[in-house]
Amino acid sequence: MGMRVLAAMSGGVDSAVAAARVAEAGHDVTGVHLALSANPQSHRTGARGCCTVEDSRDARRAADVIGIPFYIWDMAERFQRDVIEDFVAEYAAGRTPNPCLRCNEKIKFAAVLDRALALGFDAVATGHHARLLDGVLSRSVDPGKDQSYVLGVLTREQLSHALFPLGDSTKAEVREEAARRGLTVADKPDSHDICFIADGDTRGFLAGRLGSAEGRILDESGEVVGSHQGAHGFTVGQRKGLRIDRPAADGRPRYVLSIEPVSNTVTVGPRSALEVTSITCLRPVWNGPSVLDDLTVQLRAHGEVYGCRFEEAGGELRIELDRPATGVAAGQAAVLYSGSTVIGSATIAHAA
Numbered sequence: 233m234g235m236r237v238l239a240a241m242s243g244g245v246d247s248a249v250a251a252a253r254v255a256e257a258g259h260d261v262t263g264v265h266l267a268l269s270a271n272p273q274s275h276r277t278g279a280r281g282c283c284t285v286e287d288s289r290d291a292r293r294a295a296d297v298i299g300i301p302f303y304i305w306d307m308a309e310r311f312q313r314d315v316i317e318d319f320v321a322e323y324a325a326g327r328t329p330n331p332c333l334r335c336n337e338k339i340k341f342a343a344v345l346d347r348a349l350a351l352g353f354d355a356v357a358t359g360h361h362a363r364l365l366d367g368v369l370s371r372s373v374d375p376g377k378d379q380s381y382v383l384g385v386l387t388r389e390q391l392s393h394a395l396f397p398l399g400d401s402t403k404a405e406v407r408e409e410a411a412r413r414g415l416t417v418a419d420k421p422d423s424h425d426i427c428f429i430a431d432g433d434t435r436g437f438l439a440g441r442l443g444s445a446e447g448r449i450l451d452e453s454g455e456v457v458g459s460h461q462g463a464h465g466f467t468v469g470q471r472k473g474l475r476i477d478r479p480a481a482d483g484r485p486r487y488v489l490s491i492e493p494v495s496n497t498v499t500v501g502p503r504s505a506l507e508v509t510s511i512t513c514l515r516p517v518w519n520g521p522s523v524l525d526d527l528t529v530q531l532r533a534h535g536e537v538y539g540c541r542f543e544e545a546g547g548e549l550r551i552e553l554d555r556p557a558t559g560v561a562a563g564q565a566a567v568l569y570s571g572s573t574v575i576g577s578a579t580i581a582h583a584a
Contacts, residue, residue, distance in 0.1 A: 234257070234258040234259040234260055235259050235260070235354035235355055236259070236260045236262075236352060236353045236354050236355075237254050237259045237260065237261045237262075237353060237354065237355050237356070237357050237395060238261075238262055238264055238344070238348040238351075238353045238355070238356050238357070239251035239254060239255075239261050239262065239263045239264070239300070239356075239357045239358075240264060240265075240266060240340060240344060240356060240357070240358045240359075241263045241264065241265050241291040241294060241295060241302070242265070242266075242287060242291065242359070242423070243265065243286070243287030243288060243289070243290035243291040243294075243417070243420075244287070244290075244359065244417060244420060244422070244423060245359075245406060245407060245410045245415070245417045245418060245420055246359030246360070246361070246398060246403075246406060247291070247358060247359030248290075248291070248294035248298075248359070248410060248415045248417050249359065249397075249398065249406050249409050249410050249413070249415065250357050250358060250359040250395075250396070250397040250398055251263055251294065251295070251298055251300065251357065251359075252294075252297075252298045252409075252413055252415070253397040253398075254357045254395060254397055255298050255299070255300055261298075261300045261357075262300060262301045262302070262303065262353075263291065263294070263295035263298070263300050263301065263302040263303070264302070264303050264304070264305050264344070265287070265288045265291040265292070265302070265303075265304045265305070266304075266305055266307045266311075266339065266340075266344065267288065267304050267305065267306045267307065267308060268307055268308055268311040268315075268335075268339070268427070268428075269308060269311075269428065288304060290416070290417050290420070293416055293417075294415050294416075294417060297413065297414055297415055297416075298413075298415075305344070305347070307339055307343060307344070310338070310339060310343050311335070311339055311428075314334065314335075314338035314339060314343075315331050315334050315335050315338065315339065315428070316331075316428055318331075318334055318338075319331045319334070319426075320438065320441045320442065322563050323438050323442070323464040324442055324464055324493060325493055325563075326463065326464075326491040326492060326493040326562070327561070327562045327563025328467045328468065328561035328562065328563045328564055329563045329564075330382065330532075330533060330563075330564055330565060331426055331427075331428070332382045332426075332533070333381075333382045333384075333385055333533075333565055336360075336382055336383055336385065336386065337385045337386065340356070340358060341356070341386050341390045341394065342390075344356060345390060345393055345394075348393075349393065354393065355393045355394060355395050356393060356394055356395070357394075357395035357396070357397060358394070358395075358396060359397075359398055360379045360382075360383060360396050360398070361374055361377040361378055361379045361396075361398055361399065361403070362378065362379050362380040362383055362396045362399050363380075363396065363399030363400065364391060364394060364395065364396050364399065365573075367388065367391050367392045368391075368520050368521060368573055368574075369383055369384070369386070369391055369519065369520060369573070369574040370399070370572050370573045370574065371569075371572040371573075371574075372398070372399050373399065373400055373401065373402065374401070374402040374403055376403070377402070377403045380567070380569075380574055381530050381532075381533050381534075381535075381565070381567050382533055383396075383574075384517075384519075384565060384567035384574050384576075384577035385517055385565060385577050386517075386519060387517060387519055388518075388519045391519060403422075407419070434465075435462075435465040435473075438462070438464045438465060439461065439462055439464075439465065442462060442464050443462070444461040444462045445461070445462055445496055446459055446460070446461060446496075447459065447460050447461075447462065447463055447495070447496030447497055447498065448460075448496075448497050448498075449474065449475075449476060449497070449498045449499075449500055450497055450498070450499045450500070451480075451486070451499070451500060451501060452489070452499065452500075452501040452505060457476050457477055457478060457486075457500065458474065458475055458476040458477045459475075459477075460475070460498055462496070463491050463492065463493050463496045463497065463498055464491075464493070466488050466491055466498050467488065467491075467559075467561055468488055468489065468490065468491065468506070468559055468560065468561040468562070469487055469488060469506055469558060469559025469560075469561065470487065470488040471485055471486070471487050471488075474486065474488070474498075474500060476500065480502070482502075484502055484503075485503070486500040486501055486502065487500060487501065487502070487503055487505075487506055487558075487559075488500055489501045489505050489506060503558060506558040506559060506560075507556035507557070507558055508553070508556060508557055508558075508560050508583035508584055509552060509553045509555075509556050509557075509584075510550070510551070510552055510553070510583065510584050511529075511531075511550070511551040511553070511560060511566060511580055511582075511583045512548055512549070512550055512551075512580075512581050512582050512583070513548065513549040513550075513551065513566050513578030513579055513580050513581055514547070514548060514549075514578060514579050514581045515547075515578055515579050516544060516547075516549045516576055516577070516578040517576055517577050517578065518575065518576040519574065519575075519576055519577075520570070520573055520574045520575035520576060521570070521573065521575060522575070523570040523573070523575065524570070525570060525571075526570055526571045527539065527540055527541060527542070527568065527569070527570060528540060528568075528569045529542075529551055529553070529566050529567065529568050529569070530566075530567045530569065531557060531560050531564060531565075531566055531580070532559075532561075532564050536557070537569070538553045538554060538555060538557055539553070539554035539555070540552060540553050540554060540568075542568065548581075549566070549578040551566060551568075557583075560580060560583040561580065562580050562581055562582055562583075563579065563580065564579075564580050565577050565578070565579060565580070566578050566579075566580050
């Protein structure tokens with residue numbers, strides 16, 4: 233007996249093939265494209281986001297080829313509130329958010345899943361590259377495309393109503409299958425960057441929302457070494473675009489070590505000062521098996537993994553790394569794995 237499945241179709245090749253696979257498996261599939269922009273024309277054209285008019289047309293054409301009903305759901309207000317405003321507020325507070333992770337948590341697997349269940353669907357299918365084995369989230373077989381990190385915030389309940397049909401395939405295999413199925417998106421480039429920042433200029437986008445205010449760039453000793461137009465334009469670990477007035481005494485490059493939004497100051501220093509081994513996180517979500525062997529943690533999307541150990545106390549999660557990591561930013565997620573299986577995640581608060 234097949235399930236009633238809502239297939240989220242972005243207009244890209246991954247979600248099109250995912251929908252086709254679920255339909256071919258005998259499930260009753262309906263395609264839905266999420267309109268996330270209040271003004272789709274203002275979003276970039278081409279294939280760099282998820283909300284252009286072109287993308288909705290591509291999704292509709294794919295649904296036609298697969299032979300499934302297709303709808304567009306307007307989620308622009310929720311997206312504005314839960315993703316864009318959250319992104320701006322996080323930067324204003326000196327943190328570095330991941331909007332794709334927030335979109336998965338708040339839009340695709342909260343707003344959309346809630347509506348799907350209310351309409352009588354059993355599950356939501358997406359084109360994420362990750363595996364679900366008996367409701368347990370694991371890495372994709374394609375390590376270069378693995379997206380388990382940005383799904384690591386989902387709860388067990390949300391995962392129990394999710395389908396990720398592409399987890400056992402590489403990206404190359406997905407493209408070949410799209411061509412074989414006659415899906416016109418087979419050669420469409422992957423989306424990347426932040427979908428709601430049309431030109432990829434995050435600093436300009438934030439300046440437009442938060443304004444610009446001159447502040448100081450300090451070195452580790454507290455000496456002023458430059459100025460900037462807003463602390464929100466920086467992230468921990470950043471090296472480029474610092475516009476420092478004079479070089480370090482040892483001639484080595486300097487990196488952003490910390491961002492202080494209240495005083496609007498940015499502190500820079502050598503790469504060695506970025507190294508941390510102890511990370512404190514908030515709001516842990518345990519969504520996998522309670523196994524404690526072969527433990528690793530990933531601290532950013534497509535980032536390195538580190539061997540670790542952890543303990544939970546008083547609602548906080550403390551993670552000790554086996555070797556130092558650099559560029560660990562508050563606001564990012566720490567996703568814990570046992571081998572290739574996700575066991576939980578939490579939001580990084582500070583590191584030392």
